[in-house]
Amino acid sequence: xxxxxxxxxxxxVLVAFVVGMVFFAQASQTNKQxxxxxxxxxxxxxxxxxxxxxxxSPIVTIKISSDxxxxxxxxxxxxxSVLDLLQKAQAGGKIxxxxxxxxxxxxxxxxxxxxxxxxxxxxxxxxNDQGATVGVESLIVKGGDKVEFKxxxx
Numbered sequence: 001x002x003x004x005x006x007x008x009x010x011x012x013v014l015v016a017f018v019v020g021m022v023f024f025a026q027a028s029q030t031n032k033q034x035x036x037x038x039x040x041x042x043x044x045x046x047x048x049x050x051x052x053x054x055x056x057s058p059i060v061t062i063k064i065s066s067d068x069x070x071x072x073x074x075x076x077x078x079x080x081s082v083l084d085l086l087q088k089a090q091a092g093g094k095i096x097x098x099x100x101x102x103x104x105x106x107x108x109x110x111x112x113x114x115x116x117x118x119x120x121x122x123x124x125x126x127x128n129d130q131g132a133t134v135g136v137e138s139l140i141v142k143g144g145d146k147v148e149f150k151x152x153x154x
Contacts, residue, residue, distance in 0.1 A: 058143040060085065066114055066151040070095070082125065082136040082147055105135020111149060120153045
C-alpha cells in the first residue's frame, strides 16, 4: 500500500511538472508575440507603414508662420474643417483669430493680433504645402494633413 501511495505521489508530481512546463512555455511564447507586436508597433509609429501600406495618423498640424511662430496639433476623427480646428484652438486659449465670410468662402482677417493690411500682406493658408483654393470652412482635413498659415503679400 505504501508503494502504491508513493507511486501515485510520484505520478502526481510528474504530471504537475509537465503541466507547469506547458504553461511556462505558452506564457513565454505569448510574451515573445507581445514583444514582436510592440516592436512592429514602434516601427509603424516611426516609419508610418506596414508591408508597404501607409498608415495615416489621426493628427493634423497647423503651423502659424509670422514673427511669432506657433505649431498646433489636433487629433481628428473626420469631417472637421480648418475653421473647426481654429475654433477649438481659440476656445482652448491657444490662439486668437477673426474670420470674415465672403461670397466665395471664409477668410482669416486676423490671427494672434496680426491683421490683414492694406499694404498687401494677408493671411494665406496652405494644405500640405499647396495653396488652399477654398475658404477655411470648406477645407475638410484628415489625419496626416499639415496646414500652414503665412502672413505674406497677396
